Amino acid sequence: MSSLDPVIHAPVRLQACAILSSADEVEFALLRDALEVSDSVLSKHLKQLEEAGFVKVRKAAANGRQRTWLSLTAAGSKAFAAHVRALQALASTALAAE
Amino acid sequence: MSSLDPVIHAPVRLQACAILSSADEVEFALLRDALEVSDSVLSKHLKQLEEAGFVKVRKAAANGRQRTWLSLTAAGSKAFAAHVRALQALASTALAAE
């Protein structure tokens, strides 16, 4: 019945996708702080999203330090949007009773 | 950061709450079929919701067979509504970028 993608549904990744969908690119450290997770935890979640083809990783050995920039792929945006729609469908089922 | 309740967020329980919130009472078998899970799986998820104070179980040894009726408690409705609001907040963050 459900079209809830488990790769996206996990709280950390769901919120990561929401943040990523709100900007072209987001820095690793910014995402880590926003989600309030450790480096390793974020890295592991991003790996899952990347392996699912939802996130693109860009390493920029930019001015001085190296930084990692994350963004949703087209497939990622699409999957996230579908996920949100599925959640909204759930919620509207609920709201219909009020 | 997140106000996503893990007891509610798990897909099976999230959908169970959505269904329960759309009716006064729902029969065990109907919920099981709607969620497409086995008896044991539904029973275990309901137990978690019950222990969290979100679901009330009513056993009706009614006409012939015994039936189990489920409903959200006031706390359950409140928690589910809060959860939906948290999800909507996430989604709106995302939509702001479009």
Place this chain on the structure above:
DNA sequence: GCATCTCTTTCCACATCGGAAAGGGAGAAC
């Protein structure tokens, strides 16, 4: 009694998760 229906509980194997710590890899410092 004995079977039947309707859950509930137990057992088990497996996946997921987070934290700590060790491991790179790329510049910066000296």
Place this chain on the structure above:
DNA sequence: GTTCTCCCTTTCCGATGTGGAAAGAGATGC
């Protein structure tokens, strides 16, 4: 040019969650 530091990655670990199968339990119906 070796060492240091920064910025992630990966590994290791224990804890938790999940589903399926099967046994159990409680209330009828025969």
